[in-house]
Amino acid sequence: MRVALSAVLLSAACCARAAPPLAPAELMPALAAVAASHATFIETKRSALLKEPLVSRGTLAYRRPDSLEKHVTEPYDERIVLDGGRLTVDNRTRGRKTTVSLASVPQLGALTEAVRAVRAGDLAALELYFELRAEGTPERWTLSLAPRAEDVSRYVAGIVVSGAAGRITRIEVAEASGDRSVMDIREEPR
Amino acid sequence: MTRARRAVLAAWLLVLAACAAWLYTHLTVQTEMTVFLPPSATPAQRLLLGQLREGVASRTMLIELRGADPVALARASGELARALRSSGLFALVANGDPALLGAERDLVLAHRYLLSPAVTAQRFSTEGLAAALREDAELLASPAGALLRPTLPRDPTGELREIGRLLAPAGGPRLAHGVWFSRDDGGALLSAQTRAPAFDVDAQARAVATVRAAAAQAGAGRLAVAIAGPGVFAAQMREAIERESWRLSAIASLLVLAILAVAYRSAGAVAACALPVASGLVVGVTAVALGFGAIHGITLAFGATLIGETVDYPSYLLIHNAPGESLWRTLARIGATLRLAVLTTVFGAAALAFSSFAGLAQLGWLTIAGVAAGGLATALVAAIVPPGAVRLKRSGLAAPRFALAGRLRGAAPWIAAILVALAAAFIVSRRDRLWDEDLANLSPIPEAAKALDQRLRAELGAPDLRYLLVARGAEREAALETSEAAEAWLTGRVTQGELAGYDAASRYLPSRRAQQARRAALPDEATLARNLAAAVRRSPFREGAFAPFLADVARARGRGFLDAEALAGTALGVKLSALLVRDGEGWAALAPLRGVTDGPRLAAEARQAGFELLDLKEESNRLVGGYRAQSLRLFALGVAAIAALLALSLRSVGRALRVLAPVAAAALLDVALLALLGRQLSLFNLVALLLVVGVGLNYALFFERPQADPAEGARTRLAIAVCAATTLAVFGCLMLSQAPVLRAIGETVFFGCLLAAALSAAFAGRAAGYTRPGA
Secondary structure, eight states, X not given: OHHHHHHHHHHHHHHHHHSOOBOGGGXXXXXXXXXEXXXXXXXXXXXXXXXSOEEEEEEEXXXXXXXXXXXXXXXXXXEEEEETTEEEEEETTTTEEEEEEGGGSHHHHHHHHHHHHHHHTOHHHXXXXXXXXXXXXXXXXXXXEEEOSHHHHTTEEEEEEEEETTXXXXXXXXXXXXXXXXXXXXXXXX | OOXXXXXXXXXXXXXXXXXHHHHHHHOOEEOOGGGGSOOOOSHHHHHXXXXXXXXXXXXXXXXXXXXXXXXXXXXXXXXXXXXXXXXXXXXXXXXXXXXXGHHHHHXXXXXXXXXXXXXXXXXXXXXXXXXXXXXXXXXXXXXXXXXXXXXXXXXXXOHHHHHHHHHSOSOOOEEETTEEXXXXXXXXXXXXXXXXXXXXXXXXXXXXXXXXXXXXXXXXTOSEEEEESHHHHHHHHHHHHHHHHHHHHHHHHHHHHHXXXXXXXXXXXXHHHHHHHHHHHXXXXXXXXXXXXXXXXXXXXXXXXXXXXXXXXXXXXXXXXXTTOOHHHHXXXXXXXXXXXXXXXXXXXXXXXXXXXXXXXXXXXXXXXXXXXXXXXXXXXHHHSOTTOOOOOHHHXXXXXXXXXXXXXXXXXXXXXXXXXXXXXXXXXXXXXXXXXXXXXXXXXXXXXXXXXXXHHHHHTOOOOOEEEEEEESSXXXXXXXXXXXHXXXXXXXXXXXXXXXXXXXXXXXXXXXXXHHHHHSOOHHHHHHHHHHHHHTSSBOTTTTHHHHHHHHHHHHSOOOOHHHHTTSHHHHHHHHHEEEETTEEEEEEEEEXXXXXXXXXXXXXXXXXXXXXXXXXXXXXXXXXXXXXXXHHHXXXXXXXXHHHHHHTOHHHHHHHHHHHHXXXXXXXXXXXXXXXXXXXXXXXXXXXXXXXXXXXXXXXXXXXXXXXXXXXXXXXXXXXXXXXXXXXXXXXXXXXXXXXXXXXHHHHHHHHHHHHIIIIISOSSOOSSTTO
């Protein structure tokens, strides 16, 4: 976990040297200006438990301020919908649909909020859960999120979101276990 | 006063003092409301009363902190929870903080293969494990993957998830800053389960005081604290009633003293009037304490009301005293009527005394002993008040002529008959709404408190416990096995959409048989290792990733079974003790249902499937109905006994009717009037009606009594006017009370006595003639 954390911080530090310091608030207007967007993604999950990385593909859809849908199309069909405070996981391959109230699982709430609040340019919500650090320029930035709460950092060491102006291009999650996932995103704002 | 009389008085006072001294050291006042509930006739009712006394819902206190920003509220919530836990008064305190559930998590983790209903031999085959690993890979890639990751190597079959789904169903309160919050984010919510039952009002009052003190400390006294729950309300109502009854009885006593002082203008006479009522109280309470070992607080309060009749006895005596006549002589003249006045009350109360409800029986004996002692003490008043002590204003004698009643006498029977017929018709038309069916209203709470309770209950998702599926068994194991069969049936009903979900005792403690079957489903170490290796080969997971799983299963195969003792002291144990209860000789495992769409249909289906579905609301209504029916029967029996006594003593059915009819009419009109005012009748009204009958019969008896001359007629009217005035003053005060119980008694007696006095004056009195005309 410590290795992963220092890797995140180190990469952030590298970027910091490459570019002048950037305030997280400077990124928000461009992000908040997007009313809706659609994207395709490739996500790679690396874990000590796995023989080889798990790669999944699919689409993302967002509508301001708090509707987010991740539709995994390969290698199985799973639709994960964030709507207000509820997260619905509809796995069509298994025919199983479950709904969780994010309030009842605060850690899950923090993790979904990391994505939702960056996409919505909601600085206040981000700062509630994370220590923020921005690098780069408003046109090409990375935003590092370090969980404030101990019961979140027990699972997730840090999240790094990269983007270009109002678009998100990549989300990297470093788990406390050392597992990492990287989601590369091609976003088309509408 | 002769020496003999003085000796009798001294002996009487000595007896009273001895009784009072004995009471002072020995009297136990019960506060448990259940002695005022009938002995339960059916197993369902026994269970219902058990739930009321001991059940989780009735012991749960809902607490809300308001008046600060959310962060400060969350901190105060944590401090309050810690303080309450260390107070020792609560079995369980929850504020939503999951960190508090550490002991439970370890327990569930260790026993997951015994607790999870998904454990079957198939699950641990190569096929079963391969399917589980496919699902695990998807979960690992999902947003919840990070949360799942730490336990995945130990639990690839997902038993923790299975158990979590069962024990923490969706729809809890909302969380913010790690604790429960109200939907508007303005209040931090907690729930606390008292160790003491809801009806232990003293313990509940202590628990409420503890919460208030701890909340004041946690919030530095600045937070607003709202507390709701059946036990809390019982404690608050008792406090309100005690406070109000002190204030109101002080006012009422002053009014009575003022009325008596104006009537007698003699301090000695007024003081003498206190002797019968004091004697009645002391002797009555002593009799109950001796006979029952203790007296209930409510018996004491009602009993004091019923014995209040004895304050009238000396008034009849003193006012009937003719000029120059000794009080002994007066007593000899009116003695027969006074004796009958006492006896009618005794007979009415005797019906209660033989009731099978401990509370009503206590009330009956208290009244019998108290009224009899009051009657005897009235004779003492005759002994100690010297002749001429009472100087009634001569002009005053003529004043209360009940003139209107007299003038109306011609038309009155018709008017009264029509009114009584209308009242009877009205009561019959209202018969389905006449009675308060809600058992909760035996200790009625103000509307504002009810609304608070409902809001907090909805916010916290606390069970309302209306429908319960009951699995009975002679032994604990048998009950748990039935409960498991019921779970299977209920799961089917959930799929059919007939209910939203349920909780069950067997989820927290599976039967020994189920545990045995689950343990037997776990393969031996070599087989499991072989199956797992084959499954892992077909999965994206690395060989050896699930070594902790193999170790855990091997340990689970060697571990003993889970029993109630292992759960003791945890949240699971608290849940279990609420859902698995001793029931008479055997055990009952309870399954509270949520979101039932069609209660009666589900109950019928349950019966068909061989299960028992209890609708607690309906059961409690039936219980109250049965209670009311028995109380009414006793009431009717008492009235019949009084009628027989009157007919025998007056040696005339006609005279008995003349005495009884006005009082019966008054009671009937009283009930109709209360119904017209929108009141629903309860036990309190019924007991108050008993007093109306007792007091009203006194009026009727004295009016009906042969009058020697116009002067005596005037004295009779004055006596009844004074007695009615004191009664109306006392119960008029109670009408002003904020406490629903006191108000109900006040209204019933006030209207009833007014009607009884008016109707007795109009109809019980002899139409014409004096036994000694022209005197």
